[in-house]
Amino acid sequence: MMTDPHKALGHEPGFSLLTDREIRCLQLVAEGKRLEDAGNILVLSQDDVSNALASAQIKLEARNLFHAVSIAMLMGVVKHTDPFQPK
Template identity: 65%
Template sequence: MKTDTRRAIEREPAFSFLTDREIQCLQLVAEGKRLDDAANVLIMSREEVDMMLLSAQAKLEASNLMHAVSLAMLIGLIDHSDPHQPK
């Protein structure tokens, strides 16, 4: 499945259809967390985190998880600032 990134960014915001948990899971992946670590942070099972990420990926019409994270960053759904960089 190929996603037109421009269409994904300009269409009706996909994030209005994403749950808070899906957004939290995408944010943790963007921060470099492994699924097990994300599950521990969110007090969920690894399987639940995986399901949240797959659901978010489908809603964003992303071809893979990294594409979903990239789209989420582009549309301002998740923060992509580096917490280790000085402000």
């Protein structure tokens, strides 16, 4: 039996508070993209990407960016992708 990630986190899910930009930036970081790469993909400056990630980290009450990505993945906001998995 799997644990409900919302209960495991101990509070109400905060993903509804995340903007689309924050979610897209978290997803790209989860895929291993650098800030520069994420900015190029999203047509944003590195500062815009950095600000979106910092905002998401605050909203998710994460200790660091890695923690924010982990929380977002547990909540189902960010999808795990494996580049080596055949499609």
